[in-house]
Amino acid sequence: MSTINMQQLKKSYQDIEVIHGINIDIEEGEFIVLVGPSGCGKSTLLRMVAGLESITSGEVKIDDKVVNDLEPKDRGISMVFQNYALYPHMTVYENMAYGLKLMKMPKDEIDNRVQDVAKLLQIQEYLQRRPSKLSGGQRQRVAMGRAIVRDPKVFLFDEPLSNLDAKLRVQMRMQIKTLQQKLAVTTIYVTHDQVEAMTMADRLVVLNNGIAAQIGTPMEIYDDPKDQFVAGFIGSPAMNFLDCQVSDKSITIGQQSIATPAHVNQRGKLVLGIRPEHFNQSASDLQGTVQMIEKLGSNVLLYIKMENSEQPVVIQCDSQSDVKIGDKHTFSFNLERLYFFDTNTQQRIY
Amino acid sequence: MIENRPMTTFVSHTVLILGVALIVFPIWVMVVAASHDALRLTQVPLPLLPGNQFWVNLKLLFSGQGFSAPIHLTLLNSLAMALMISVGKIVISIISAFAIVYFKFRFRMFFFWMIFLTLMLPVEVRILPTYEVIANFGMLDTYAGLSIPLIASATATFMFRQTFMTISDELMEASRIDGASPMRFFFDVVIPMSRTNIAALFVILFIFGWNQYLWPLLVTTDPDMYTVVMSIKQMLESGESEPKWHLIMMTALVAMLPPILVVIFMQKIFVKGLTDSEK
Amino acid sequence: MHKRVHYNTSYLPYLLVAPQIIITLLFFIWPAVQALYQSFLLEDAFGLYTEFVWFDNFTELYDSENYLNSFIRTAFFSVSVAALSMGFALFFAALADRVIKGSHTYRTLLIIPYAVAPVLAGTLWLFLFNPTLGIIPYFLDMVSIDWNHKLNSSQAMSLVIIAAAWKQVSYNFLFFVAAMHSIPKSLIEAAAIDGAGPLHRFRTIIFPLISPTTFFLLVVNIIYAFFDTFGIIHAITGGGPGNSTEILVYKVFNDGFVGLDLGGSAAQSVILMFIVIVLTVVQFKYVERKVEY
Numbered sequence: 001m002s003t004i005n006m007q008q009l010k011k012s013y014q015d016i017e018v019i020h021g022i023n024i025d026i027e028e029g030e031f032i033v034l035v036g037p038s039g040c041g042k043s044t045l046l047r048m049v050a051g052l053e054s055i056t057s058g059e060v061k062i063d064d065k066v067v068n069d070l071e072p073k074d075r076g077i078s079m080v081f082q083n084y085a086l087y088p089h090m091t092v093y094e095n096m097a098y099g100l101k102l103m104k105m106p107k108d109e110i111d112n113r114v115q116d117v118a119k120l121l122q123i124q125e126y127l128q129r130r131p132s133k134l135s136g137g138q139r140q141r142v143a144m145g146r147a148i149v150r151d152p153k154v155f156l157f158d159e160p161l162s163n164l165d166a167k168l169r170v171q172m173r174m175q176i177k178t179l180q181q182k183l184a185v186t187t188i189y190v191t192h193d194q195v196e197a198m199t200m201a202d203r204l205v206v207l208n209n210g211i212a213a214q215i216g217t218p219m220e221i222y223d224d225p226k227d228q229f230v231a232g233f234i235g236s237p238a239m240n241f242l243d244c245q246v247s248d249k250s251i252t253i254g255q256q257s258i259a260t261p262a263h264v265n266q267r268g269k270l271v272l273g274i275r276p277e278h279f280n281q282s283a284s285d286l287q288g289t290v291q292m293i294e295k296l297g298s299n300v301l302l303y304i305k306m307e308n309s310e311q312p313v314v315i316q317c318d319s320q321s322d323v324k325i326g327d328k329h330t331f332s333f334n335l336e337r338l339y340f341f342d343t344n345t346q347q348r349i350y
Numbered sequence: 351m352i353e354n355r356p357m358t359t360f361v362s363h364t365v366l367i368l369g370v371a372l373i374v375f376p377i378w379v380m381v382v383a384a385s386h387d388a389l390r391l392t393q394v395p396l397p398l399l400p401g402n403q404f405w406v407n408l409k410l411l412f413s414g415q416g417f418s419a420p421i422h423l424t425l426l427n428s429l430a431m432a433l434m435i436s437v438g439k440i441v442i443s444i445i446s447a448f449a450i451v452y453f454k455f456r457f458r459m460f461f462f463w464m465i466f467l468t469l470m471l472p473v474e475v476r477i478l479p480t481y482e483v484i485a486n487f488g489m490l491d492t493y494a495g496l497s498i499p500l501i502a503s504a505t506a507t508f509m510f511r512q513t514f515m516t517i518s519d520e521l522m523e524a525s526r527i528d529g530a531s532p533m534r535f536f537f538d539v540v541i542p543m544s545r546t547n548i549a550a551l552f553v554i555l556f557i558f559g560w561n562q563y564l565w566p567l568l569v570t571t572d573p574d575m576y577t578v579v580m581s582i583k584q585m586l587e588s589g590e591s592e593p594k595w596h597l598i599m600m601t602a603l604v605a606m607l608p609p610i611l612v613v614i615f616m617q618k619i620f621v622k623g624l625t626d627s628e629k
Numbered sequence: 630m631h632k633r634v635h636y637n638t639s640y641l642p643y644l645l646v647a648p649q650i651i652i653t654l655l656f657f658i659w660p661a662v663q664a665l666y667q668s669f670l671l672e673d674a675f676g677l678y679t680e681f682v683w684f685d686n687f688t689e690l691y692d693s694e695n696y697l698n699s700f701i702r703t704a705f706f707s708v709s710v711a712a713l714s715m716g717f718a719l720f721f722a723a724l725a726d727r728v729i730k731g732s733h734t735y736r737t738l739l740i741i742p743y744a745v746a747p748v749l750a751g752t753l754w755l756f757l758f759n760p761t762l763g764i765i766p767y768f769l770d771m772v773s774i775d776w777n778h779k780l781n782s783s784q785a786m787s788l789v790i791i792a793a794a795w796k797q798v799s800y801n802f803l804f805f806v807a808a809m810h811s812i813p814k815s816l817i818e819a820a821a822i823d824g825a826g827p828l829h830r831f832r833t834i835i836f837p838l839i840s841p842t843t844f845f846l847l848v849v850n851i852i853y854a855f856f857d858t859f860g861i862i863h864a865i866t867g868g869g870p871g872n873s874t875e876i877l878v879y880k881v882f883n884d885g886f887v888g889l890d891l892g893g894s895a896a897q898s899v900i901l902m903f904i905v906i907v908l909t910v911v912q913f914k915y916v917e918r919k920v921e922y
Contacts, residue, residue, distance in 0.1 A: 052523050052634070073529035085520035089542040098538070099528035146524075358827065359728060366724045369717070370738050373798060376753040377741060379764065383756065395767045442648040449645035454635040461646050468657045470909045474856045474878045475901045478885045478894055479660035479667065502652035519634045532636045561746030563860040568886065579746045583864060586752065595756060602749050609744035614737055621736075624800075625807040 002063045002076070002153035002186050003028055004049065009058035011044055011210075019044060020210045021058070029184040031177070035197035036207035037233070042190045043158055045207070049188060050156050051075050062153060073102075078147035079156040082163065084139045086131040086146075092118075093127040096146045117149045120179070137168050144176070148183065155180065155187040161196065173200060194234050198222070206230045228271065228346035231339060237276045237301060240313050243343070244272045254308035258285045261335045266350050273339035273348075276301065276316040284330030288313065290323055304329055383599035384408075391595045407600045421601065424578040427493075428560055428605075431577060434497035435559030436552050439506050444544070447510035448536055452522065469504045473565050481568050491572045500565065506551055513547050514540065550623020553616045557609040578605045661902065667895035686896035695872065696880070696897070703876040706790060707854030711847055713794035718801030719843075723831060725802075726809045736806070743799035747857055751864030754792035778866065782873030785866050789874050792865060793858045801846050808842035809835060848912045852905065877901060 004026040011019035019041050026032050034042040047053040049060055051072035059066050067075045086095050093114055100110045118124045121141045131139055140160060147155060157176070161169045177200050180187050191197055197204055198218045206213045206221065206229075214226045218234075225231035231239050242253050246267050250257040253272065288304035291312050300319050303312040315331055323329060340350035379398070383391060386401035414420040449455075450462055473480065480499050489495030517540065525535045541548075566577045576584075582605065585598045613620055636642075668687070671680045690696040721739060725732050742750065758765050758778060766776035778785040812835060820830050836843075859878050862868060868875035868883060875883065881901065885894030 050523075050527065052526065072523075072527045077527065079524070079527050081520040081524060083518060083520050085518065085524035087521065087524075087539055089539075089545075098525075098530075102529040102534065146528075150528075362724045362727050363731070366721065366728065366735055369721055369724070370735055373742060373795065374738055376750075376757055376795070377745075379757060380753055392762070394762060396762055396764050398764065442652070445645040446649040449642040452634075452636055453638070453642035453645075455639075455642040458642070461650055464653060464658070465649060468653050470906045471657050471661055471902060472852075472856050472905065474859060474881070475898055475905060476657070476660040476664055477882065478891065478898065479663035480656055482663065483655060483660055498652060499656040502649055502657060507649065522634050532638060532641060557744055561744075561749075563746060563748045563863070564882065567863075579748060582748055582752050586755070586864065592762070595762070598752065599756065602752055606745050606749050609746075610741055613740055613744040617737060617740065621740075621803055621807075625804060 003061075004154060004186060004188070005059070005061040005064075006045075006049070007059045007061070009045070009048060009060065010056050011041075011048060011053065012056045017056075018210050019048070019056075022210075022212050024205060024212065024215060026186060026188070029186055031180055031187045031189065031200060031202045032205060033197040033201035033203075034188060034190045034205050034207060035192065035194055035201075035233075036213075038192060039209075040207040041210040042192075042207050046156055046158055046188060046190045049154075050077055050079055073099075076153035077156055078150045078152035078154070079158065080140075080143045080147050080160045082159040084131070084143040086139060086142055088131055091128050091130055092123065092134075092142050092145075095131070095142060096149050099146070099150050113149050113151075114145075117145045120148070121145050136164050137172065140164065140172060141175075144179070148179075152185065155185050155189075157187065157189040159191055161191070161193075169196075176200070195236060198234065204234075206233060208233075225339070225348060227348055228273070228341045231273050231341070231348065235275055237314055237316065239273050239275045239339070241311070241341070242272045242274070242309065242313065244270060246270055246340070253286070254306050256286050256306065258333070261338070264338070264340070264350060266340050269343055270349070271341040271343055271346075273341060274333050274337065276314045278334040278337035279315045279317070280332040280334050281317055283332030285332045287328055287330045290325050290327045290329050293323065293325060295319065302329065304331070380599045380602055383595055384603050386596055388594055388596050392592065403596070407596050408604075411597060411600050411604065419573040419576045419581060421578065421581075421604065423574055424576050424581050425604070427496075427575055428577040428579060429608075430493050431496045431562065431566070432556050432559035432608075434493060435500050435562075436555035438497060438501040439503075439555050440548060440551055442501060443504075443506035444510050444541070444548070445536075447507050447514055448540060450507075451511055451514040452532065465504045465507055467504075468502055469508075472503075473500060477564065477568060484569060489569075491570050491575045495569050496562075496566055496575075496577075497559070500559065500562065506555070509547060509551065510544065513544050517543055546619060547623060549616065549619045553612055553620040554624060556612055560609050581605075664895045664898045664902070667891060668899045670892050670895075672891045682892070686892045687900075689893065690896055690900070698872065699875055699877055699880050702786075702873070703855065703878075706786070706793075706858075706874075706876055707851045709790045710793045710797065710854040710858070711850035713790060714797040714850060715801050715843070715846055717794070718798050719805050721798070721802050722805035722809060723835070725806060727827070736803075739802050740799045742796045743803075745796060746860060747793075747796060748860030748864045750792050750796045751789075751861035754788060754795070754861075755865045758788055778870075780870055782870050785870060785874050789858070789861055789865055792861050793854060796861075797850060797853055801850070804842055804846055805839065808839040812838050845912065848908055852908055852912075855901070855904065855908075 004024075006022050006024045009019060009022040010017060022045060024032070034045060036042050044053055048055050051067070051070060055068050060068055062075060062077075072079075086092075087098065090098065096114045096117065097110050100113065105113075114127075115124070118127055121144060123138065123141050123145060126134060126138060126142070131142065134142065143160070160176075161172050164172060173196060176189075189196075189200060201218055203215060203217055204221050205215050208229050214221055214230045216224070221230060221234050225234065228241065232241065245252045246260060246264065248267070249260060251260050251264075251272065286306065288306035288309075290302055291305045292303040294301040294303075296319075298319065299316050300323075302315045302317060302323060304315060305312050315329075338350070339348060341348050379396075382397055382400050384407055385404035386397055387403045387406070390397060390401060411421050446461075446465065450458060450465075484490060484495045484499065487495075489498075521539060522535060525539055530538065561579060562577070563579055566580050567583075570576055570580070578601070582598065582602060585601060586593055669681060669683055671682045671685065672678065721735075725735055728735075745753075757763050758776065760766055760777040760779060763776070769776050776784060778788045816834060816838075817830060820834050825833065855876070856878055858876070859882065862874055862876060862879050866874040868879050877897065878901065881894050881897045884890045884897065888894075
């Protein structure tokens, strides 16, 4: 169990800066998820903590000790890779024992550890098999076993579930989270899947183009996004963004208007944000034509086109609804759940 | 098999059998000749079926009848040269390839191109000056002189480089986290994963080394250092009388047997290595 | 060109490339430079007298009918060897592709020439075609063809071409087979459904699709014929009768080691080097596109 601090961490390749000063403080035993779209720098950041990428400027501290110049093996970390990175010519046992052998641990201790961890992950029966004879999920567990057996201060996960099918991913998600809680090891987990991020994280770091757009608990980020990027990235289906004009009297979207709620003091040309699950079906302030319907079983997504508006508005409603494509549909916003963003800076102002 | 035309299959087989027979014919004739005595081999037409002198001739050969160098010595020299070339080449190439692929260092590209250059200079093209260098080092008539000039060429390095590029990056990173130094990674992971390549290369290089002719010819003057492949030429130039074909053919058989055996027994690996490495 | 991941040790990579680099410098670069230098000199055999003569050695070669002939001879030789060897190999490969049973045996037998040293191959064919004792001249005599390659230069050339082509058949065969195997079966099946017979399919589908391999083999075969056939020539004809089978690489050996014309031989080496470089560049540039730099 260790604390991790990142202070003003920057990374450049040749002259191109890709990480622009990241500051994160991680508590003991926390499960931190780095999430963001491809290319946002999350893997690079993880690798900088691991010691696989050099740090251009700034500091990484593990347990208050600066580790910038330490080799990965001296930092007390373990990593689980996206492609498992299991040594193909070694058995599962040998894969897990490899790092321990290099640490010159006595043979019986190695055996004890490997057996214990194998039991924990339920992979004892595979110990003598080669990775090529295992399924994706089994390989992933072996990769985790290899990480756990080193008894590290920090776990690092680099998109470990991306190569698994959807059902397996859900199963493994739970397993990893439960395991981490049991072992109470500080963890940094990288993913581009925001569902994974939301369900597993104690705290999230949303990364955008090399900067930390927001750091907070999943619910904080969901309820209280700092800017349009974070608001649109977290939450599925994504938040609707509508250009609007706010005056004292009304909020105008395209040709239609609703009365400006009392608690909204912002004025001018703004971007209105509203999540698909925050619509009021009984009221009918606004209307549009149903462009498309997605039936998901548990609920239905309606894509509504309002006149003078390019993007369809996405509304989530019950599957009982018998709306058809082409119908005129009326709806209202849940006025408690409105967000407003500055058109230029994309910062949240309400 | 697309059309089920038994006729075409029959014809194909027939033609193939004839063709293969044509290719194997010289070998057959050699084996036949090695099994007859000297007298029979001066009578025309020469036999097309084996005789019964095979073991007699073999014994004759090994008793060192009238040749400049006894055959067990030349076989030993050939073996030494072939092994030094194949093992030597594999060793220096694999470590060079490892360095070039996994390390970032100054002059890396420069060394890469220098090694690439060697692809373009088979020994036949630099025989005189290379001979001079060997002579100046006093390496004539030595195993080292026989082998070293032949081990630096680039084909093996490039083949290993290609193989290493297919080893996933994450494997190297995982080993770093496990605490492996570069050389540990090399011995514990890279080499085991290159096993088939090493085996295939060994076959190809062993044959290459065993069959060397021009270079040993130039570099050895002491008959005790002759290789078995070289010694054939001496036997052909017996001067006055017709060469002793039964012994020449027996020698040829003995000389070509090791490479043939290696190729046949390692066939699968060899074929894969040959066609993979050049593509 | 290189991987994303690297080690940062300072001295280790140098240690690892050192053996290859040292040997390359000593036994490749230095001799090549020497050859280049010597080609500009006129020396006597004992090195007592040396004169810098610029390109005289080269112009001498250019003017020498002997050398020009050798050049043409070598070109003729290599094209013939390539054509004969590749032709047979392609034929065998096409047939082997069609039969399933026994293909392993055919392949095993066809590989054998690869393992035979050129000089031994030469010896075998010399024996087969021995003017007095050979089995082939015996049969040729029955159809009134008089065979004596020691006297007849075109027969000598034919013999070395046959021996050289025989040896290369294995290599070409293996590559053609591999190339044919890599053609998706579905293409051939589609053509069959379209009504194309085996011969037609070969002409219009298989042959065009293996053309990269064909081109590759052409270059390799030419390089082989230029350089690896020394043993064959040495065993069968020694360059004769006269000069009729003296190919360029043989001439380098003859002029240098036997005739002791060091400058001339060095100049010839330089020209050969140039030819190899051109051929290798062609091979890499147009064929081995997979090797990235």
